Amino acid sequence: xxxxxxxxxxAVVLLVVVRRWLEREGVSVRGQLVIxxxxxxxxxxxxxxxxxxxxxxxxxFSFLFVFGFAGWLERALWEKPAxxxxxxxxxxxxxxxxxxxxxxxxxxxxxxxxxxxxRKWALGFRLGLISVLPLVIFGVWSxxxxxxxxxxxxxxxSESAPLSVGALMKWxxxxxxxxxxxxxxxxxxxxxPRPGISLLATQRLLIILPLVYLAFLKYIxxxxxxxxxxxxxxxxxxxxxxxxxxxxxxLIILLACTVLxxxxxxxxxxxxxxxxxxxxxxxxVGLLVWKYASAALRERPAIVRWMLAAVVFAxxxxxxxxxxxxxxxxxxxxxxxxxQQYQMGRFLHTYYDRDVNAVNDIGAVSYLTGGANxxxxxxxxxxxxxxxxxxxxxxxFLDSLCRAQHAGTAVLYEKWFNDSLLHxxxxxxxxxxxxxxxxxxxxxxxxSIRPADAPSLKNNLEAFEKQLPAGVTVKYY
Numbered sequence: 045x046x047x048x049x050x051x052x053x054x055a056v057v058l059l060v061v062v063r064r065w066l067e068r069e070g071v072s073v074r075g076q077l078v079i080x081x082x083x084x085x086x087x088x089x090x091x092x093x094x095x096x097x098x099x100x101x102x103x104x105f106s107f108l109f110v111f112g113f114a115g116w117l118e119r120a121l122w123e124k125p126a127x128x129x130x131x132x133x134x135x136x137x138x139x140x141x142x143x144x145x146x147x148x149x150x151x152x153x154x155x156x157x158x159x160x161x162x163r164k165w166a167l168g169f170r171l172g173l174i175s176v177l178p179l180v181i182f183g184v185w186s187x188x189x190x191x192x193x194x195x196x197x198x199x200x201x202s203e204s205a206p207l208s209v210g211a212l213m214k215w216x217x218x219x220x221x222x223x224x225x226x227x228x229x230x231x232x233x234x235x236x237p238r239p240g241i242s243l244l245a246t247q248r249l250l251i252i253l254p255l256v257y258l259a260f261l262k263y264i265x266x267x268x269x270x271x272x273x274x275x276x277x278x279x280x281x282x283x284x285x286x287x288x289x290x291x292x293x294x295l296i297i298l299l300a301c302t303v304l305x306x307x308x309x310x311x312x313x314x315x316x317x318x319x320x321x322x323x324x325x326x327x328x329v330g331l332l333v334w335k336y337a338s339a340a341l342r343e344r345p346a347i348v349r350w351m352l353a354a355v356v357f358a359x360x361x362x363x364x365x366x367x368x369x370x371x372x373x374x375x376x377x378x379x380x381x382x383x384q385q386y387q388m389g390r391f392l393h394t395y396y397d398r399d400v401n402a403v404n405d406i407g408a409v410s411y412l413t414g415g416a417n418x419x420x421x422x423x424x425x426x427x428x429x430x431x432x433x434x435x436x437x438x439x440x441f442l443d444s445l446c447r448a449q450h451a452g453t454a455v456l457y458e459k460w461f462n463d464s465l466l467h468x469x470x471x472x473x474x475x476x477x478x479x480x481x482x483x484x485x486x487x488x489x490x491x492s493i494r495p496a497d498a499p500s501l502k503n504n505l506e507a508f509e510k511q512l513p514a515g516v517t518v519k520y521y
Contacts, residue, residue, distance in 0.1 A: 047096035054100045055093050059084070061104065062327055065111060069331055079330035086363050087323045091370045092316060094378070099316045102144045103323040106151060109137035110297050110324055111290075113155050117162075118290035128164055130171060138175030146198055147320070150304040152176065154297050196429040200422055201310065219307045224250065241369055242312040245362040246302060249325055252359050253299040256329050257292060259352075263336045264292040294328045314377060314482060315370040322363065377482035381408070383516050384475065384483050388455055389413065390511070395504040402446045402454040402493065405484055409455070418451055421460070439465035446493050453501060454493055457485035466491065470498040473505045476517040 059080055066076045084090070092100045112134050120128050138155075141148035152175045159168030183193035192199055224247065257264070266287030302321055305311070311318045341349055385405060389412030392401050396415065403409050404420040420442055422428035427445060431437040439462050446454065454469060469491040480486035490505060492498035502520060509518050 048093065051093040051096055051100045054104055055089050058089070058100065058104045058107070061107065065327075066331065069335070071331065071334055075334045079327070079334060082330050083323060083326045085367050086326045087319050088315070088367045088370050089323075091314065091374050092319055094374055095314060095316055097316065098144050099319050101140075102148070102320045105137055105140040105144055106148070106320040107324055107327065109134065109141045109148075109151060109155070110294055111327075112137060114290040114293040114297070117158070117293055118288065121289060122286060128167055130167055135171065135174050138171055139178060142175050143178040146179070146194075147305060147309055147317075149176065149179075150301045150309075151297065154300045154304075158293065158297070191426050192429070196426065197423050200429060200432055202308070223306045224303070240312065241362060241366045242315055242318060243306075245366040246306060246311045246318045246321065248359050248362050249302045249321060250299070250306075252329065253295050253302070253325065255355070255359070256332055257295045257299075259340060260291070260332045260336050262340075263332075264288050291328060291332060294324070298325050298328070314374065315366060373481045376479055379515070380477060380480050380482045383477045383513055384488055385409075386412075387475070387512055387516065388488060391505070391508050392453070392455070394508060396453055399453070400449050400451040402442075402451045402456070404456045404460055405488075416449070418446060418449060420454075420456060438462075439468065443468045443493075451493055452497050454491040455488060456491070457487070458489050459485050469493050470495050471521045472498055472501045473518060473520045475512070476519070478515060478517075 062083065063076050063080060066079060071079065087103065089100070089103075092103070112131075116131060116134060138152055141151055152172055156168040156172040159165075159171065186195075187193055223243075264287065298321060305318060305321060309317065341352075344352070385408040388403070388405075389408035392409055392415075393412045397413050399415050400418060401409065401413065401415060402418045402420055406417065406419045406421075406424045409417060410424065417424075419425040419428060422432050422437075428437065428442070431441050442461075442465055458466060466489075470493075471489060471491050473490045474487050475490075476487045477483070478486070490501060492501045505518075505520070512518065
């Protein structure tokens with residue numbers, strides 16, 4: 045319940061922060077309502093809350109960091125102070141952006157490059173150094189404990205550095221062609237998130253953000269007023285507006301971050317990896333459209349307006365599909381986790397709570413049991429992680445590791461592993477679920493690593509079967 049409560053509170057804070065920003069930007073109450081409803085649906089905020097993870101916080105601090113920095117930079121460029129002083133909240137937001145998720149490094153790097161572009165090298169260096177400090181502290185502590193500088197999850201989900209010309213060309217093709225232009229779901233290794241509509245929608249930001257920038261460039265640069273727009277008309281420049289370069293910088297930062305996210309990170313896994321980009325993009329695009337779209341369209345011929353409408357529909361429709369899918373699939377995903385992951389944890393807690401169990405999906409099992417479980421995929425086991433990074437991850441290695449640590453039961457997805465590993469153990473039973481949308485596979489298998497323990501494992505599974513919820517199909521071997 046605690047993660048759910050935290051996410052509910054953060055979501056309310058998130059909406060309050062955006063509403064106050066919209067109010068400062070001169071958006072009417074009706075405009076605030078429309079934009080906030082759009083943000084809630086497109087992100088989608090309720091799904092992040094239900095996930096109970098850190099992505100709601102990521103949206104909050106990404107917004108505060110990017111929009112706060114852009115607003116400060118606009119004032120600095122307009123007022124031209126003798127010495128640029130970055131407000132301390134920006135440093136705090138930078139720390140929290142990186143502290144929440146490692147993708148925050150993308151935003152920090154882009155902002156520091158913008159400061160370097162304005163020849164504020166020392167300021168950029170100081171902001172970058174302070175912002176990455178939590179990650180450096182964690183990395184040093186992790187190395188001191190015998191692990192990697194980066195978390196296993198970050199290392200194992202990243203691609204290895206290309207060591208040959210052929211590998212380099214394949215890497216470049218994957219990074220700059222497939223990830224930026226193609227939605228490819230076949231041929232991915234087991235355990236890899238299937239991108240689908242999440243990837244397609246994120247790729248659309250590469251079109252939407254530049255088009256929005258060009259469409260409203262006249263208003264971003266200033267010198268003209270849109271009817272009904274509140275703000276600083278005529279401030280500092282006779283007959284013109286103060287340039288709203290903050291809007292331009294926000295669009296540029298989000299565009300650059302989208303490229304980095306697509307090239308070097310992931311999208312998907314219940315629509316949460318790219319949520320911070322969708323959230324911030326929805327806020328700035330919604331603001332610009334509400335403030336300036338009417339005046340901008342009046343300046344265009346009717347045929348151009350119809351063409352723009354077609355382009356907007358084609359570019360934004362994947363976001364509608366993405367959010368519709370998120371709302372329609374989340375209930376099923378919750379049921380999937382309850383039917384499979386939670387029951388795995390309950391079973392092992394009931395019969396093997398203090399034993400060493402080998403698993404490849406460790407969340408519920410680790411939470412509900414007290415034993416020193418072995419993560420066969422490596423996210424929670426440094427020996428397995430090292431074997432995957434060094435190329436030693438093999439059936440023989442996993443089998444010897446499990447036997448050396450006296451693991452008795454293995455609970456895993458067979459599709460994730462080589463048959464030569466599974467044939468070393470005794471298969472006892474499988475649990476299958478229907479309508480799977482979130483679990484690594486719809487069937488989880490139970491193996492006895494020691495053949496002599498197979499009858500006992502089968503007896504325990506049979507005794508536990510009557511506690512399984514409806515929808516779980518059990519098969520014994």
